[in-house]
Structures are given as C-alpha cells and as structure tokens.
Amino acid sequence: MAATVTAVNATLLGGVLGPVALTLVAVVLPAAVAGILPRLLRVGLVVALPLAISVLVVNLFFFPSGASVLFRIGPVTATAEGLAYAIETLVRLVAITGALVLFYLTTPIGSLVVDLERRGVSARVAFVVSASVRTVPAVIERAGQIADAQRARGLDTEGSLWRRVRGLVPLVGPVLLGSIGEVEERAMALEARGFSRPGRRSLLWAPADSDAERIARWLMVLSVPLLVVAGLTGWLA
Amino acid sequence: MLRLEAVSYRYAGAQAPSVVKVSLVLGPGEVVGLVGANEAGKTTTCLVAAGLAPRAMGGDLSGQVTVGGRRLADLPSGEVAAVVGIAFASAQLSGICSTVYEEVAFGPMNLGLPRNEVMARTVRALEAVAIGDLAARDPAHLSGGQRQLVVLAGLLAMEPEHLVLDEPTAHLDPVGTGLVGTAITRLAAGGASILIAEHKTDLLAAICGRVVALDHGRVVLEGAAESMLADPKLERLGVDPPTSVRLRRLAVAAGVDPGRLEVAT
Numbered sequence: 001m002a003a004t005v006t007a008v009n010a011t012l013l014g015g016v017l018g019p020v021a022l023t024l025v026a027v028v029l030p031a032a033v034a035g036i037l038p039r040l041l042r043v044g045l046v047v048a049l050p051l052a053i054s055v056l057v058v059n060l061f062f063f064p065s066g067a068s069v070l071f072r073i074g075p076v077t078a079t080a081e082g083l084a085y086a087i088e089t090l091v092r093l094v095a096i097t098g099a100l101v102l103f104y105l106t107t108p109i110g111s112l113v114v115d116l117e118r119r120g121v122s123a124r125v126a127f128v129v130s131a132s133v134r135t136v137p138a139v140i141e142r143a144g145q146i147a148d149a150q151r152a153r154g155l156d157t158e159g160s161l162w163r164r165v166r167g168l169v170p171l172v173g174p175v176l177l178g179s180i181g182e183v184e185e186r187a188m189a190l191e192a193r194g195f196s197r198p199g200r201r202s203l204l205w206a207p208a209d210s211d212a213e214r215i216a217r218w219l220m221v222l223s224v225p226l227l228v229v230a231g232l233t234g235w236l237a
Numbered sequence: 238m239l240r241l242e243a244v245s246y247r248y249a250g251a252q253a254p255s256v257v258k259v260s261l262v263l264g265p266g267e268v269v270g271l272v273g274a275n276e277a278g279k280t281t282t283c284l285v286a287a288g289l290a291p292r293a294m295g296g297d298l299s300g301q302v303t304v305g306g307r308r309l310a311d312l313p314s315g316e317v318a319a320v321v322g323i324a325f326a327s328a329q330l331s332g333i334c335s336t337v338y339e340e341v342a343f344g345p346m347n348l349g350l351p352r353n354e355v356m357a358r359t360v361r362a363l364e365a366v367a368i369g370d371l372a373a374r375d376p377a378h379l380s381g382g383q384r385q386l387v388v389l390a391g392l393l394a395m396e397p398e399h400l401v402l403d404e405p406t407a408h409l410d411p412v413g414t415g416l417v418g419t420a421i422t423r424l425a426a427g428g429a430s431i432l433i434a435e436h437k438t439d440l441l442a443a444i445c446g447r448v449v450a451l452d453h454g455r456v457v458l459e460g461a462a463e464s465m466l467a468d469p470k471l472e473r474l475g476v477d478p479p480t481s482v483r484l485r486r487l488a489v490a491a492g493v494d495p496g497r498l499e500v501a502t
Contacts, residue, residue: 110335123347130333138332138377182329188293189329192322193391194347197315201346202355204339 019091027098036105048097059086109133111207123201143175239263239399239430244300246285255281256454263430270441271434273451274475279434283403287323322397326404328384330376337387338372344395362394365420381408402433418444442466442479
C-alpha cells in the first residue's frame with residue numbers, strides 16, 4: 001500500500017524536487033534502515049534501466065515543442081526542453097519503481113496472500129497470486145529435467161552457441177505441453193483437497209500489524225487527497 | 238458406506254470404456270484392495286469412486302456411485318472432497334504452499350474448520366506418517382516418497398469417512414510403505430471405508446479385509462484377502478502374490494509341511 005501511495009504521490013508532485021524528496025523519504029530511507037539499499041538499487045536498475053533509457057532518448061531528441069538546441073547527431077536534434085521533461089519523467093519513474101521494488105523486497109508473498117484473503121479477497125484470487133509466483137521456478141525446474149532426459153538419450157546440446165540454441169527447440173514443446181498437462185492434475189489435486197468448497201476458508205495466521213503501521217497507512221492515504229487539493233489550488237507551483 | 242453399482246466409464250475422446258459394470262461395496266471400517274495389471278482399470282475405478290470422473294474430467298459414466306445413500310453426482314462440487322478423499326500415485330501437491338505444514342493444513346483450512354482444530358489435525362496427520370521433521374520444508378523440494386507421505390497426511394488431516402488411494406506407496410521405501418499401512422489401519426479402525434489400488438500385495442495382505450481383481454476394466458475375482466491373494470489365478474492377471482504365499486508354495490514344492498512355517502506378516 002505504501003508503494004501505491006508513493007507512486008501516486010510521485011505523479012501528483014510536479015517538478016523535480018518533489019519526487020526526489022519523496023524517493024529519499026519513502027524509498028531510500030526505509031530501505032537503508034532495513035539494510036537492503038544495495039539490493040534495492042540492483043533490482044531497481046534492472047527493472048527501470050531499459051525504460052529510463054528509452055524515456056531519455058525519446059524526449060531528448062523528439063520533444064515536440066523543443067526550441068533550444070543542445071546538440072545534433074545526424075538528422076536528430078537534442079533540445080533543452082526535451083531534457084528537462086525527460087528528467088522530470090525520470091524522477092517520477094525512479095520513485096515509482098523504487099516503491100514497487102521496495103515492496104517486492106520487503107513483503108513475503110505468503111504474507112501478502114494471507115492478508116489479501118483476511119481482508120475478504122476470494123481464495124481463488126489469492127491462489128492466482130501465489131501460484132503465479134511459485135510456478136516460475138517449477139517450470140524452470142521442469143525444463144531442466146526435460147533437457148537432462150533429452151541429453152541422456154543423446155541429444156547434443158553442448159558445444160557451440162549455435163548448437164545450444166538449436167538444443168532449445170526440442171525443449172519448448174514438452175515444457176509447454178507438460179505445464180498445460182499438469183494443470184489438469186493440479187486441478188484434481190485441488191478438488192480432492194476441498195479447494196472448490198464454497199464458504200470461507202480458515203486462515204492459520206495473520207501478518208503482524210501494529211498500531212503504528214495502521215496509523216502510518218491512514219496518514220499515507222490522507223496524503224493523496226491533500227496533494228490533489230494542494231495541486232489544484234496552485235500551492236505546489 | 239461407499240457403493241459402486243454396475244459402473245461403466247469411458248474417458249472423453251476414448252473409443253472403448255475403461256471400466257465396465259464394476260460393482261463394489263465398502264462398508265464402514267473396511268479396507269478393500271484393488272489389484273490388476275497396468276491398464277486393468279484400477280486408476281479409473283479410483284477416479285470414479287472419488288467422484289472426480291466424470292465431474293473433473295468429462296467422459297461418460299453409467300451406473301450409480303453413492304456415499305451413505307446419496308448419489309455422488311448430486312453432491313455440490315466442493316462437498317465431495319469432505320466426503321471422499323483421494324490420493325494419486327503422482328502425489329500432486331497444491332502448488333501454492335511454501336511449507337509442508339501449510340500443505341497438510343490446506344485441506345482442513347478449505348473445510349473452514351476452526352484454527353485450533355486445523356492445527357491439531359495437521360500435527361496429528363504429520364505424526365501419523367512420521368514426517369513431523371519435514372514440517373518446515375518447502376514441498377517443492379521433496380523426494381517422490383516424501384511427497385507421497387505429505388499428500389497422504391493432507392488427506393488424513395481432512396479425516397474423510399471414505400478414502401480412495403491410487404498406488405499410495407508407488408515411490409515409497411519399505412519403511413514409508415509400512416507407515417502408510419499403519420496409517421490406513423488406524424483410519425479404518427476409526428470407521429473409515431478405504432479403497433486402495435496397489436501392486437504391493439504384501440501391504441494388501443497386511444491391511445485389507447477384501448481384495449478385488451480387475452482385468453480389462455472388469456471385476457474378475459473378488460473375495461476375502463487371504464484366500465484371494467493365495468489364488469493362483471492372480472498371477473495370470475499380472476499380480477505378484479505376497480511373500481507369505483510364495484514362501485508357502487515353495488515349502489510345498491520342497492516337501493516341507495507349510496503348517497510348520499511361521500510367517501510374520
């Protein structure tokens with residue numbers, strides 16, 4: 001939730017200083033306290049870098065009303081207005097990805113799912129959330145097993161890059177079909193465990209939720225309309 | 238009481254039915270073994286008895302499957318699991334639990350039982366198949382045998398009145414197989430009806446009251462476990478007799494009085 005509010009506020013706050021300050025307070029500071037700043041930076045870079053580069057390039061060279069020319073590369077011109085707009089967008093992007101990555105790094109998926117369910121989200125939705133997280137490693141493992149089985153029967157997947165790429169082709173079918181086939185088995189297993197039974201499931205635990213956290217959440221929610229009003233009345237400008 | 242009356246079932250898209258006119262009755266506290274070669278119809282019979290075929294997989298069913306006098310087909314879909322539990326040889330897990338403990342608690346949680354009850358049942362079920370030490374492990378990284386015990390524990394925790402087990406010991410070592418046997422016997426002593434398809438006739442000899450043999454989808458032999466498992470016709474159906482029976486035959490062949498053998502089963 002904090003992530004959503006940070007992201008929304010970053011978009012509401014115009015200019016450069018606002019989002020930067022927000023990122024420092026709402027993302028960098030908590031991450032530093034939690035001791036995960038290096039990981040946050042690493043994951044955040046991987047996630048945001050491609051988008052950031054494209055934002056920079058597109059705005060720098062193709063800003064529609066850009067007049068003040070900074071420099072030229074062949075047919076394209078870099079403009080100061082474009083650069084300013086790109087930076088403005090980038091600081092927001094940083095705030096948004098920072099908030100989301102912080103959320104991802106600090107929230108165990110189990111806690112998220114239990115909390116969603118505790119707050120009345122249906123068990124099926126909760127299932128989709130946790131299954132999608134847990135399926136990726138399962139599919140990778142399956143691909144490894146199939147590759148091993150194919151190698152054990154003499155399929156040559158080692159050596160040159162070309163050969164390795166070619167070795168991937170016979171892997172695609174079995175991995176996809178196997179995963180689809182597993183769906184039916186999984187459905188039966190879930191059925192056998194009473195998952196489709198109507199009515200509420202019982203939950204074994206609830207994530208800790210202190211008063212301080214609750215107050216912090218409400219303050220954050222409150223900050224959104226405050227910023228909207230502030231923005232409308234021109235106080236931010 | 239689980240009752241199959243002249244049940245035939247054809248899988249969706251199949252030419253011929255996989256089981257033909259199978260009739261079975263499982264009284265309270267009764268353990269019935271299902272034997273036969275691969276493709277004889279054991280798994281299909283299990284799926285039908287647990288209400289998954291045709292409900293979860295389509296196909297055509299004729300004949301009646303009833304639990305406690307109610308037709309399985311009439312029960313609302315979510316209710317069946319609370320009445321008939323089923324475990325497969327593939328030991329498929331829910332795939333959303335991050336610990337074995339949660340995996341075993343998954344069934345009771347779905348039944349909406351109070352939290353204390355769920356926890357008590359989970360601990361009991363883990364103990365029943367001696368996997369208490371696996372409780373904190375990630376179910377995705379278990380051996381086949383361990384997974385099978387986890388699935389069984391998950392079923393035990395739901396405490397169903399009827400249990401259908403399709404080769405529940407397929408991946409298990411002798412110790413694990415013994416644990417499954419003990420758990421089944423204990424469950425039956427509590428009044429549950431249990432149908433178990435199994436190749437390990439030693440296990441069946443130890444836990445079953447009755448044994449039913451299938452061949453090409455039909456019931457071909459049926460009777461008390463002791464006489465059935467000693468029936469020479471079983472071998473022609475692709476079923477190995479239990480060790481005790483083989484030993485007795487060897488004794489007879491060697492001219493030793495089988496009455497003087499002491500066989501611990």
